[in-house]
Amino acid sequence: MNRINLEELNFFDPEVLECPFDIYKQVQEEAPVLKLPGSDIFLVTRHADVRQVIRDPATYSNDFSNMINADSGSNKIRDVYKSGYEMVETLLTQDPPRHKIYRSLVNKVFSNKRIESMRGDIEQIANELIDAWIYDSEVDLLNQLCVPLPIYVIADQLGVPRSELPLLKKWSDASASRVGQLADEERQLQDAKDIVEFQHYFADMLDFLRDNPQDNIISDLANAKIDEGRLLTKPEALGMLQQILVAGNETSTNAISGGVVLLIQNPQQQQRLRESPEHVLTAVEEILRLESPTTGMWRRVTCDTEIGGVEIPEGAMVMVRYEAANRDECVFSNPEKMDVLRSNASDHLAFGQGIHFCLGAQLARTELEIALSALLNRTDNWALSEGKNTLLHHPNMLLRGLKELHITFTAI
Numbered sequence: 001m002n003r004i005n006l007e008e009l010n011f012f013d014p015e016v017l018e019c020p021f022d023i024y025k026q027v028q029e030e031a032p033v034l035k036l037p038g039s040d041i042f043l044v045t046r047h048a049d050v051r052q053v054i055r056d057p058a059t060y061s062n063d064f065s066n067m068i069n070a071d072s073g074s075n076k077i078r079d080v081y082k083s084g085y086e087m088v089e090t091l092l093t094q095d096p097p098r099h100k101i102y103r104s105l106v107n108k109v110f111s112n113k114r115i116e117s118m119r120g121d122i123e124q125i126a127n128e129l130i131d132a133w134i135y136d137s138e139v140d141l142l143n144q145l146c147v148p149l150p151i152y153v154i155a156d157q158l159g160v161p162r163s164e165l166p167l168l169k170k171w172s173d174a175s176a177s178r179v180g181q182l183a184d185e186e187r188q189l190q191d192a193k194d195i196v197e198f199q200h201y202f203a204d205m206l207d208f209l210r211d212n213p214q215d216n217i218i219s220d221l222a223n224a225k226i227d228e229g230r231l232l233t234k235p236e237a238l239g240m241l242q243q244i245l246v247a248g249n250e251t252s253t254n255a256i257s258g259g260v261v262l263l264i265q266n267p268q269q270q271q272r273l274r275e276s277p278e279h280v281l282t283a284v285e286e287i288l289r290l291e292s293p294t295t296g297m298w299r300r301v302t303c304d305t306e307i308g309g310v311e312i313p314e315g316a317m318v319m320v321r322y323e324a325a326n327r328d329e330c331v332f333s334n335p336e337k338m339d340v341l342r343s344n345a346s347d348h349l350a351f352g353q354g355i356h357f358c359l360g361a362q363l364a365r366t367e368l369e370i371a372l373s374a375l376l377n378r379t380d381n382w383a384l385s386e387g388k389n390t391l392l393h394h395p396n397m398l399l400r401g402l403k404e405l406h407i408t409f410t411a412i
């Protein structure tokens with residue numbers, strides 16, 4: 001392991017984010033709560049410390065939208081956002097007691113029971129996507145399975161017709177890019193246009209559904225009552241929809257694509273799953289642990305406090321690194337190794353914990369399980385296509401996803 005001088009660490013450099021695991025190891029040993037040089041940001045990397053932060057919303061507030069909504073200062077970008085709806089804090093960037101009011105509106109929609117009832121539909125979608133290329137010997141797996149599967153599922157739930165799925169993908173990419181904060185100015189401008197387009201599309205749909213209720217999430221939101229009986233304002237409903245859309249697409253896509261690469265790189269583990277398919281549930285947890293599609297999240301410190309012996313002043317920003325906590329050797333033995341039988345794989349923090357625990361965790365787990373099972377049942381001899389994979393990820397502070405994934409295979 002190459003050690004670096006932590007006093008010179010530029011953690012948000014895309015090159016560091018591309019492969020941060022040696023650095024996490026060093027940080028966990030030398031300074032598990034690290035004040036990033038030249039900033040008021042504290043990086044929290046140990047499993048126990050990350051848990052302490054995310055389970056204490058009074059001390060560590062989710063009121064961090066200024067960190068993810070910061071525009072580059074360009075007037076052009078600001079003008080585009082002005083032509084859309086105000087951004088209202090609802091789920092991820094809201095604190096108690098308001099957070100609970102919004103969260104309870106969507107908890108039912110994403111309940112385990114409801115997700116279980118969607119299983120047949122998700123299996124059908126996965127198999128239809130695979131039908132389209134099963135008799136080829138090579139596939140662009142990212143675009144022919146990993147991207148469309150979660151989009152189709154969420155589109156059905158949002159009541160968006162299949163013909164408009166490219167729009168959903170565009171809007172979700174724009175939201176992910178904005179949250180990731182590493183886009184150049186041109187891309188930020190395009191993201192702003194796409195996000196405002198998203199707002200207007202769903203604002204019109206909300207109007208329609210208030211007059212013509214249907215059985216889907218967006219209709220439920222359009223007609224939900226809060227604060228002693230008023231309807232959600234449009235900015236409130238749009239804020240929630242945007243989070244469900246972006247959180248639901250990118251992360252699940254990244255979990256499936258990252259999982260397939262892990263299984264290609266660990267053929268014995270793949271073989272184990274083929275011989276004992278019942279282990280797929282543990283494999284899903286192990287993939288979430290090693291891939292951690294949401295790599296980290298912000299918190300704002302509300303009062304002088306201390307984590308792991310390090311004093312943190314009121315007003316500082318904390319960045320919890322889920323991907324580091326998920327490889328903490330205090331919790332996971334041999335943490336870099338994939339083990340589809342790992343007994344405590346589900347102790348990972350890939351979905352967070354506490355009041356902001358991922359709303360879509362059960363849906364994401366189900367999608368990953370179904371996608372992997374269908375692929376393992378119907379195809380074999382997986383290999384990365386030569387010359388077509390960089391195995392690099394989109395630069396992003398909070399999300400991790402492969403830029404491309406082409407594989408060769410044989411049909412079973």
Ligand code: HEM
Pocket residue numbers: 054062091092093103154243244245247248249251252255292293294297322349350351352353355356357358359360361363364365
């Ligand atoms: C593998 C896939 C996924 C991963 C790794 C993931 C990860 C996370 C994490 C770590 C958080 C907590 C953020 C925090 O620390 O504050 C979170 C929150 C959230 N997730 Fe997910 N997520 C995934 C899939 C989904 C899906 C499918 C949906 C919806 C359809 C979704 C919707 C949300 C929402 C709305 C929140 C905010 C909840 C709140 O603040 O109350 N996620 N997710």
